[in-house]
Amino acid sequence: MFKFFSFSNIYSLIQNLINFINSVFFLILIIGLTFALVFSPPDYVQGDSVRIMYVHVPAAWLGLACFALITLLSILNFIFKIKNFYFINKSIAPIGLLFTCLAIITGSLWGHPTWGTWWEWDARLTSMFVLMIFYVFYILAFKLLNEEELIIKISSIIAIVGSINLPIIKYSVEWWTTLHQPASIKIVGSSSIHSEMLLPLLVMLLVFLLYGALIFLMKYKTEIIRIKKKNLKRI
């Protein structure tokens, strides 16, 4: 079982997954963009500006999901001391930062025609900004510190403290009066989004997921090579 998770087996699996993503990515991207920009109808209030949702929402969801995963793996690493989680977290963090920044920028571009302002320090926008800051600190811990044990400790603390912000982001639109609309898609209960808009959104989510997975696999592969290079003489 543990032999299966050796770097050699993971390396082969990574290569196969990269090849698979490369073979399907552009097809799904074209389908997603066609639905998002052509077939999906304009909103009856927001008009065509609603199309920004197809990049804003997946970016925001994955920005949050990446940080939640980093927190989970940091806690597991604290308890079980599985070093592999450290490398996984190191590979995920830049993707999470990119998606969070994109959610903020596209949200600002959506906010101007909808709310009449590029930015407002309200609960949802501010909590997303805080998430971005946590990502920056998390990545800086890897860049600025040299000792691996210290990096694990500091980055785990940043992740665990930062995770307090995740429910704040999720429920900010319910706890406070904000410019941001409440969630239209609910896992439990009925969603208020029409299927003609939900389908392109899900396809675009898949596109973002595949892109995130591709970058993660490439970064993780780089980490494996770095470790192997360091241990080359010991092999």
Add this chain to the structure above:
Amino acid sequence: MIAEFILMNGYGLYVWSSFSVVLISCVALYLRTKKTLKKYENDFLIELQNLSAKEKNKVLENSKVAQHILAANTKIN
């Protein structure tokens, strides 16, 4: 019709800017990640070439990762 599609009833600037920012950022991160990966692969191969023939064989026997990198690089060249 094309003008209508580009202008998007006055929201074109916001919509196209959003999609462009996402596209440019994603392509930039992809290229940067790919470049770093390639650099580490090349560094690994250089280090491997610098080993003695005996050490090199031992590494290739024991490390599947080294075999993969060498095989991928040979295919490219």
